[in-house]
Amino acid sequence: MPTLYWLQHGGCGGDTMSFLNVESPDLPDLLDDLGIRVLWHPSLTDTAPGERQALEDRILADETPLDILVVEGSVVQGPDGTGLFDTHRGRPKRDFAAALARRARYVVAAGTCAAFGGFGVDDVMDATGLQFRREAPGGLLGEGFRSRAGWPVVNLAGCPCHPEVVSGTLTALVNGTPLELDSYQRPREWYGMMVHQGCSRNEYHEYRVEEEEFGHKGCLFFHKGCHGPLVGGPCNVLLWNRRSSKTRAGVPCFGCTSPAFPQPFPFFQTRNIEGVPVDLPMGIDRAHYMAYKTMAAAAAPARLTHRRTKV
């Protein structure tokens, strides 16, 4: 029976909240189907503190096997590199995380904070991710880290990570299904598609029909800060709660699956130079993009340009 330990670091607990809402199957059925024994999870186990310590000692002594370690939240290294802002049993929690990671068959970072540091990288928390600090390889465990099964940390980016990405990853690990990872160690299955894919506003993007006022139909890329064509993620394909997504609800994608998240500039604005976004859709050439968008805007059909329908 595969075992799982879920460790929370500096964060909001959002990845736990997201995972608790997994559907088809729901969480109890998922754990039953996969035969996972949850050794510890802050919301799923009722282990007394003394029993938890004994359990941790047995894992660290290699007496209780640890198959999957899931880490949520950024690893806190402050103040001044001591790690004492976030402790476990009187010692920096980062040391406990590193010791558990060395005993686990697989290590999974749930959410952008655990994967890349997220919030707190640039402030007094001096946060980092498990194997990256923003885009730079390294993090807590170092670039060369491999779990006992020979895997790097599997990064399930997102703020929070989509629950079906967590359940799909656990299913793959337990069943021994290969997971192809991208250069930031995110499974290509879910991060190989753009958030833009499947957005209900794609036709508006195509003809550069722009949202100028929230609450109308139109693309949010040109003025409202949407990162949909800039970052990978399954939000408009899996959908959230099986029915919606930020962009479908009229909110720009903030690019939370990117190692650079959160950005240091405002979320609801698109940075632009003379009306052309600074950050263009991934892989596109600026000169061709400008020519294409000018022509596309000129060719936009009236049924789109005259849209006034509220979303």
Ligand code: SF4
């Ligand atoms: S709102 Fe964002 S995700 Fe949707 S079509 Fe526009 S750029 Fe793409």
Ligand code: SF4
């Ligand atoms: S739409 Fe963008 S910001 Fe929202 S959850 Fe998806 S990737 Fe993150």
